[in-house]
Amino acid sequence: DGGITQSPKYLFRKEGQNVTLSCEQNLNHDAMYWYRQDPGQGLRLIYYSQIVNDFQKGDIAEGYSVSREKKESFPLTVTSAQKNPTAFYLCATSQDYTGELFFGEGSRLTVL
């Protein structure tokens, strides 16, 4: 079944802890993205990657890190440096850079 799998769906962490969100795709798409969604603010781009072993900062990269060691995987680490990490995180892929994105189901992170 082709698609994008994000895990975990819900995650609770204490302040000061790093957490890693998983994103795996079997669509064979080259580009992968991480977005953050907060109520009333739409989606904001954290990081994106066009090819393996390469990635670029988006609009709100501070406090986050990523890696792209395999085409299928693009994990996001929310570090303790991120001031307000509680949010809904969405992973997406694209193939042709027209702007058409395919999204995972999202991961909701709550920092206590």
Added chain:
Amino acid sequence: GNSVTQMEGPVTLSEEAFLTINCTYTATGYPSLFWYVQYPGEGLQLLLKATKADDKGSNKGFEATYRKETTSFHLEKGSVQVSDSAVYFCALPNSGGYQKVTFGTGTKLQVIP
């Protein structure tokens, strides 16, 4: 860079009412335009798109026309259902390369029976 402005919600309609959600854009050139929908607790999914001026995108009874004269891409549906309750996002790729996509702030639609 490219940008999009979307009408604020929430929008509350009775079943079978007519829906319009406004979206205007600022863009270099004529990029493709998109509407995405997000159902509660889920990721976004593409609802419809238009790839050039005067194109009409349509899907599931929703329509939107790419109007370069008014730089608009308004979403319409003639008769909404309770199952259409969701958040709708207008989007377009950034200028200077389509690796990044800009989204509107989203419009929440609630349809009541």
